[in-house]
Amino acid sequence: MTANLRRRKLFSHFFEILCGLAVVIALIPLAMILFYVIKEGAGALNWDFFTKMPKPVGETGGGMANAIVGTLILISIGALFAVPVGGICGVHLAEYPSTKFSSVVRFAADVLNGVPSIVVGIFAYGLLVMPVKRFSAIAGGVALGLLMIPIVVRTTEELLRLVPGGLREGALALGARRSRAVFGVIVPAALPGILTGILVAIARVAGETAPLLFTALGNRFWSTSLTQPISSLTMQVYAYANSPYDDWHRQAWAGAFLLVMIILTLSIAARLAVRRLERMNRP
C-alpha cells in the first residue's frame, strides 16, 4: 500500500466516524428530552389531572380537564374540515397524476406544508375571528385543519397509488364509471392507508400552539361551545411554563408528557399500518 493510499484510507475512515458521530449527537437531545418529559411528567400525572379544572392562581392541585377536552374538540373540527378537502384533492392527484394542474396543486400543497403555523393562525384570525370580533373554537379548529390539509393530500395520493392497477382496470372493464371505480373500489382498498394518513396529520397538529394563541385563545373555564374561546393542552402548558409557580411547572410537564405520549402512539400506529399496507400491496 502506498503512503498516498494509506492517507486516503485514513481520511475515509475519519469521515465515516464523523458521520456516525453526527447520529450520536442528534440522538443526545432526543434522549434528553424524552428522559426529562418522562422523569418530570410521568410522576406529575395523576387522576386529578384528567378530571379536575385548573385552580386559581396560587392554589396547588387541580388539573387540565378543560384543556384535554378542548384539544379533542379542536382536532375534531380540524379533521372534519381537512379530511374531505385533503382527501378528495389527494384522489384527484392520484387519478390524474401527470396533468399540469395536478403538478401545480401538488406544489401548492408542499408549499402550504412549509408555511409557518403562526401565519396560518393569522389567516384563520382574519377569516373567522375578525368579522365576528370573538375568538372561538371554530377558528382554532379551522387553523389546525388548514395545517392538516397538505399532509392529508400527500398521504392520500401516495397511498392510493399503492393500490394495484389491476383493481382499477378490473372495475373499469366491468363498465364502472370513473367515480364508481374510485370511490367503490380504489378508495376502500386504500382505506386503512388513508386513515393512517389522517392519524399522521392529527399527530402533527395535536402539538400545535402558535396558531391557536389568537384563534382559540385559551380558556380557564369549562367550555364545549364552538363559538366561545376554548383551551388546549398545548396552550395550557405554554401558560403554565411561563408562570412562576412550581405546581404549575409540575402540571406543565405532566401536560407535555401526555402530549408526547399521544403523538408517539399515533405516529407509531401510523408507521406500523403503513408498513403493513406496503407489504400487502407489494406485487
Added chain:
Amino acid sequence: MRRSSDDRKFRLSTGAFAALVLLIVIGIGFELTRQSMLSITKFGLKFWTTSTWDPVSGDFGALPFIWGTLYSAILALLIATPIALGIAIFISELSPRVLRQPLAYLTELLAAIPSIVYGLWGIFVLVPIVRKVEIAMGAKPALGVGMLSAALILAVMVIPFSSSVAREILKNVPSTQREAAYALGATRWEAIKVAIGFGKSGIIGAVMLGFGRALGETIAVTMVIGNSPQISASLFKPQYTMAAVIANEFTEAADELYLHALIEIGLLLFIITVAVNMISRLLIWSMKRRVTAPIIAPILEEAVA
C-alpha cells in the same frame, strides 16, 4: 357518451377540491396583505429598515425582528447542516442494514416532538446549561436565554427535516455513480463524495427546507430567545424574532395600526418562507427527475451482496 361526461364530472368535481388547496395558499397571501394595508401604506419601506417598535406612539419598524429571525435561522443551519448530512450519509451509505430503519425512525422522532415540549425542555433544562457555559466563559450577560439557546433548539428541530430529505436524495442517486468511483479505485468516502456531488441540488434543497422551518418556528424560540428587540451579533444577548413578536403581542394589539403592523410582519414571514420552500422543492424535484433508475443497478447490487 354518458360515461365520458360522467368521467368529466368526476374530474371537475374532484378538481374543485384540488383547486381549493391552491386557493388557500393564494388566499393567505391576499388576506395578509389586506389586513396589513394600514401599516403598509403608512410606513412603506421604512417598516423594514427602522428599529423603533413603539405601540404607544404608533411608530413601527420591524428590523430587529427580521434580524433576529435571520440570525437565529442561519446559526441553526450552520449547526444543523453538517449533523443532518452526517446522519443522512451514515444511514444511507454506512450503517449496517439492520440499523437503517431504527436509526431513521429515531432521528425522525425529533420532528414528531411538539414545539411546546421543546420550549418547556428549553426553559428548564437547556437554558440553565447554556447559562452555566456562559458563566464559565465569562460572557456578559450570562442570562441563559438568548440567541445561543434559540439557535441550539432550532438546530435540533430542523435536523430531522433536512436529514430525511437528504437521505431520500442519496437513496435516489444511481448506484452506478458509486460503482464507477469504486472501479476507479476510490475509497469509501471518495465514492460518497461522488454520490453527494450527483445529488448536490437536491441536498441544497434539503438544507433550504430546514431553513424554511427554522424561519417560521414560533413557540420554542419565543420561550428561550429572551424577547428583546435589539440588533446584535452577540450569541448571548436576548433578541426577538418575527414569529415570536406575533405570538406575544397579537392579542394585546389594541388599535388597528398595531395589529396591521404585526400582520405585516406575518406577511413578510409568509413571503420569505414561501420563496424558500419553492426554491427548495424545485431543487428537490429537479434532482428526482434527473434520476432515471438504471435497470442494471439492482442486479449489480444483488451480485455484490
